[in-house]
Amino acid sequence: MHQVNSRDRGLNYGDGFFTTVRVCEGKLDRWEGHLQRLKQCASALYFPVLDLNTLSEHCEIAAREINDGVLKVVITRGEGGRGYGLPDEPQLTTLLSSSAYPAHYENWRVKGVSLALSDVRLGHQPLLAGLKTLNRLEQVLIKQNAATKQADDVLVMDLQGEVIESSAANILICKDKRWYTPDLSHCGIQGVFLSSLQMYNPIETASMDLAFVYAADAVYLCNSLMGLVPVRQIDHQQFSLSKAQALASELVVKA
Amino acid sequence: MHQVNSRDRGLNYGDGFFTTVRVCEGKLDRWEGHLQRLKQCASALYFPVLDLNTLSEHCEIAAREINDGVLKVVITRGEGGRGYGLPDEPQLTTLLSSSAYPAHYENWRVKGVSLALSDVRLGHQPLLAGLKTLNRLEQVLIKQNAATKQADDVLVMDLQGEVIESSAANILICKDKRWYTPDLSHCGIQGVFLSSLQMYNPIETASMDLAFVYAADAVYLCNSLMGLVPVRQIDHQQFSLSKAQALASELVVKA
Numbered sequence: 001m002h003q004v005n006s007r008d009r010g011l012n013y014g015d016g017f018f019t020t021v022r023v024c025e026g027k028l029d030r031w032e033g034h035l036q037r038l039k040q041c042a043s044a045l046y047f048p049v050l051d052l053n054t055l056s057e058h059c060e061i062a063a064r065e066i067n068d069g070v071l072k073v074v075i076t077r078g079e080g081g082r083g084y085g086l087p088d089e090p091q092l093t094t095l096l097s098s099s100a101y102p103a104h105y106e107n108w109r110v111k112g113v114s115l116a117l118s119d120v121r122l123g124h125q126p127l128l129a130g131l132k133t134l135n136r137l138e139q140v141l142i143k144q145n146a147a148t149k150q151a152d153d154v155l156v157m158d159l160q161g162e163v164i165e166s167s168a169a170n171i172l173i174c175k176d177k178r179w180y181t182p183d184l185s186h187c188g189i190q191g192v193f194l195s196s197l198q199m200y201n202p203i204e205t206a207s208m209d210l211a212f213v214y215a216a217d218a219v220y221l222c223n224s225l226m227g228l229v230p231v232r233q234i235d236h237q238q239f240s241l242s243k244a245q246a247l248a249s250e251l252v253v254k255a
Numbered sequence: 256m257h258q259v260n261s262r263d264r265g266l267n268y269g270d271g272f273f274t275t276v277r278v279c280e281g282k283l284d285r286w287e288g289h290l291q292r293l294k295q296c297a298s299a300l301y302f303p304v305l306d307l308n309t310l311s312e313h314c315e316i317a318a319r320e321i322n323d324g325v326l327k328v329v330i331t332r333g334e335g336g337r338g339y340g341l342p343d344e345p346q347l348t349t350l351l352s353s354s355a356y357p358a359h360y361e362n363w364r365v366k367g368v369s370l371a372l373s374d375v376r377l378g379h380q381p382l383l384a385g386l387k388t389l390n391r392l393e394q395v396l397i398k399q400n401a402a403t404k405q406a407d408d409v410l411v412m413d414l415q416g417e418v419i420e421s422s423a424a425n426i427l428i429c430k431d432k433r434w435y436t437p438d439l440s441h442c443g444i445q446g447v448f449l450s451s452l453q454m455y456n457p458i459e460t461a462s463m464d465l466a467f468v469y470a471a472d473a474v475y476l477c478n479s480l481m482g483l484v485p486v487r488q489i490d491h492q493q494f495s496l497s498k499a500q501a502l503a504s505e506l507v508v509k510a
């Protein structure tokens with residue numbers, strides 16, 4: 001059980017970022033992608049350059065201990081600085097923790113999920129968009145709201161009504177044999193699983209409203225832990241599970 | 256030196272809120288206002304009702320030890336919950352810490368401050384607007400940007416170009432003997448000092464662009480620690496310090 005100093009900027013300002021990694025047979029899944037995103041977060045938040053070799057070593061040791069489950073990596077700017085002001089020479093805090101693999105994800109992949117529409121909408125902040133920072137109060141409010149709905153998860157729009165993500169996963173859409181994912185340049189988190197799909201498949205980034213999503217042939221959620229999950233239903237709109245499965249089989253999915 | 260469990264939601268999601276209280280002669284300054292805002296934050300974030308009596312007792316003891324300085328109160332949702340999801344029965348974490356009173360504020364009150372325009376702009380999130388939550392990465396980026404400017408502090412606008420606040424204080428404006436403060440219903444933090452001014456003075460809440468601010472007779476920063484600070488200059492626009500001081504003397508300022 002790790003302890004963190006209460007003056008840590010991660011606690012006081014959410015001044016940091018994180019990633020959650022699937023661990024299978026003692027190995028880190030899509031580790032290069034996670035490293036890439038950690039690097040990106042560090043750069044966007046003016047952190048010093050991360051020591052990725054040492055981090056990788058520690059995470060590989062943790063993965064062997066976990067064997068099967070989830071490794072979470074949290075990196076904060078540590079202590080110091082006056083108020084919000086950045087310390088001159090930050091001593092980063094790195095926290096590794098493990099948890100069990102969410103058991104329901106296997107079921108989600110096979111049977112698909114139902115989504116309700118979230119009443120909570122995401123605000124725009126281009127400087128933080130795409131990043132998995134420790135400022136996640138919008139997601140906490142989204143989960144609070146989702147718990148009042150009769151569905152597996154929620155579809156989340158931004159304040160302008162564009163579809164962005166689910167409570168904790170990216171959205172992928174297939175329509176007329178073309179693949180689309182929402183534009184995350186104003187809000188949302190760019191997932192490592194999505195980035196990996198984008199590397200091997202032609203996926204168009206597009207602003208999309210609800211009508212566009214409803215008119216899709218298939219809709220999916222995806223993230224590093226759940227993988228690719230077909231959506232059976234959004235609000236009252238049904239989607240064919242078998243069609244979603246057939247279309248998904250055409251995607252190149254690499255570990 | 257307090258320690259916090261690394262699984263605390265305050266660290267992982269910024270799932271909490273805080274306030275910083277001026278302590279003078281062993282007493283908490285504007286404590287009722289701070290309690291009011293803590294209550295408001297708890298309610299907006301679906302926290303359980305706070306035990307304000309116990310909190311007040313602990314803070315009063317801390318204030319006597321501090322005597323002269325600053326008391327910071329951080330309240331988080333504690334541990335638990337699956338991912339972003341709220342725990343069923345949260346056990347809140349409460350952290351009290353002290354720091355010295357920022358020495359330069361006395362000088363600021365007497366001599367005024369110069370402001371540069373921040374390149375970082377605030378995003379809108381009505382559900383969190385006004386609240387002093389632990390999601391403060393925008394302020395961290397604002398301070399990072401401010402450090403590159405030749406000025407005491409920065410004036411911060413939102414993405415739409417409306418003037419909102421400084422890096423850590425509210426804005427007050429006097430024009431034609433009327434008082435104004437920016438509308439904080441989409442972003443920004445409602446300060447306890449500002450709330451106290453609003454209680455005893457007729458201050459209009461208004462959307463305001465930079466032209467409106469430049470045309471003011473006097474501009475001020477204010478928060479619980481600095482009190483009321485006249486602005487001498489914003490970018491290349493000068494303001495009369497003596498006029499600001501004369502106008503401020505007409506305000507009712509109660510402790």
